[in-house]
Amino acid sequence: MLGHCMLDMCVGLLPILYPVLTHRFHLDLRTVGLISLAYSGMASITQPFFGVIADRYGTRFIGLALIWTATTFSIIGLAPTFAVMVALAAVAGVGSGMYHPMGAISARAVIDERRRNTAMAVYVTAGTIGVAAGPLLGALVFGLFGAPGTLIMFVPGIATALWLLRQVKGVPGRRRPRGPTRGSAVPVPMAAMVAVILVMMSRNWTVISFEAYIPSWYKSLGYGAAFYGPLATTVVLASALGTVGSGRLADRYGRRGIITGTLVLTLPFVLLFAQFTGPSGFVTGAMVGLLAASTGPLTLVMAQELMAGSAGLASGLVMGLAFVTGAIGVPITGAVADAFGMRTAFRLQVVVVLATLLVTPFLPTESRLAALGRQRAELLAAESTAAAPADSAPV
Numbered sequence: 193m194l195g196h197c198m199l200d201m202c203v204g205l206l207p208i209l210y211p212v213l214t215h216r217f218h219l220d221l222r223t224v225g226l227i228s229l230a231y232s233g234m235a236s237i238t239q240p241f242f243g244v245i246a247d248r249y250g251t252r253f254i255g256l257a258l259i260w261t262a263t264t265f266s267i268i269g270l271a272p273t274f275a276v277m278v279a280l281a282a283v284a285g286v287g288s289g290m291y292h293p294m295g296a297i298s299a300r301a302v303i304d305e306r307r308r309n310t311a312m313a314v315y316v317t318a319g320t321i322g323v324a325a326g327p328l329l330g331a332l333v334f335g336l337f338g339a340p341g342t343l344i345m346f347v348p349g350i351a352t353a354l355w356l357l358r359q360v361k362g363v364p365g366r367r368r369p370r371g372p373t374r375g376s377a378v379p380v381p382m383a384a385m386v387a388v389i390l391v392m393m394s395r396n397w398t399v400i401s402f403e404a405y406i407p408s409w410y411k412s413l414g415y416g417a418a419f420y421g422p423l424a425t426t427v428v429l430a431s432a433l434g435t436v437g438s439g440r441l442a443d444r445y446g447r448r449g450i451i452t453g454t455l456v457l458t459l460p461f462v463l464l465f466a467q468f469t470g471p472s473g474f475v476t477g478a479m480v481g482l483l484a485a486s487t488g489p490l491t492l493v494m495a496q497e498l499m500a501g502s503a504g505l506a507s508g509l510v511m512g513l514a515f516v517t518g519a520i521g522v523p524i525t526g527a528v529a530d531a532f533g534m535r536t537a538f539r540l541q542v543v544v545v546l547a548t549l550l551v552t553p554f555l556p557t558e559s560r561l562a563a564l565g566r567q568r569a570e571l572l573a574a575e576s577t578a579a580a581p582a583d584s585a586p587v
Contacts, residue, residue: 193318200319204326225523230282236516238289243508251294255357261287262349269342296507313439313489324428331421387554392491394548396514397521409534430478431485438486466538
């Protein structure tokens with residue numbers, strides 16, 4: 193959780209860096225969003241690859257992922273040109289792509305089966321807290337040091353990584369035998385898997401667009417960093433509360449109903465946030481964060497259960513494609529803002545939410561996931577029975 197928090201703090205720092213960069217390099221919102229595209233895009237592309245590595249070799253490289261990100265991200269602000277800054281962001285994104293599937297597998301290994309939704313939500317929330325702390329930290333260090341303030345991430349990032357390398361030795365599944373995982377022969381319901389991925393992608397677009405452009409929008413309205421920094425943090429902290437709350441509710445009432453309900457409730461708060469600025473944004477923005485981010489851990493656990501034989505690949509696919517959508521969505525939102533204004537760009541998320549509601553009937557139910565689990569258990573039992581005579585034969 194601490195490693196996840198430190199890693200995602202980098203994501204929270206980037207939006208606060210945008211106003212500095214637009215002034216320093218004379219950029220528009222669409223162009224400055226390329227930094228998020230580079231970081232999140234590279235993390236997205238590499239996550240399925242590292243997920244396969246985690247399934248095959250375990251999670252013993254997880255600390256190295258954090259070392260890589262802390263080192264490369266810390267020097268982004270020292271880049272002499274915007275092009276070099278984008279390149280460094282892409283390199284830092286590789287570490288994020290490595291960490292996320294390995295972190296999800298490590299979390300799964302120490303989570304009680306009966307409380308998997310809640311526990312995974314708590315793990316995901318640690319990353320959300322890191323994103324939330326980013327704007328507060330960024331408002332302070334970028335105000336004092338400008339873009340070179342990214343160096344603040346080096347020491348805590350390396351210290352956390354070294355501690356993590358030591359602690360992960362006791363995590364079950366840190367090392368895994370080579371070869372296919374038993375139970376992977378059970379077919380994956382593709383319609384359900386595609387629906388899970390689409391929901392995760394959609395929600396990530398909304399969350400990242402709000403987090404990325406709240407500072408720039410409120411600065412253009414005449415507000416200072418002392419206002420838009422805490423506002424951005426409030427939105428992210430509310431999303432952290434939403435992930436934990438949704439996990440508890442899903443353990444009791446089921447994931448598909450909670451996901452559908454949060455989608456419906458998001459609609460009015462997106463419109464209210466776009467329409468009314470100022471102090472009311474702390475309330476409406478918090479509700480958008482609370483509802484939009486709450487489905488993340490639920491869809492992650494769904495994917496892991498749909499592909500139980502390849503949990504690392506499932507985690508990499510879901511989180512990687514969600515990152516891709518966020519990375520592509522941020523420049524799209526910025527382009528709409530440049531052409532029609534930020535208010536219209538935020539209203540665009542209503543269309544995204546409505547489209548997502550059409551996908552929710554295809555999400556797997558708890559009974560469907562339980563049936564898949566029984567199929568895999570029966571396959572494992574059959575394999576064990578078939579292997580028993582050979583195993584017990586005298587040498």
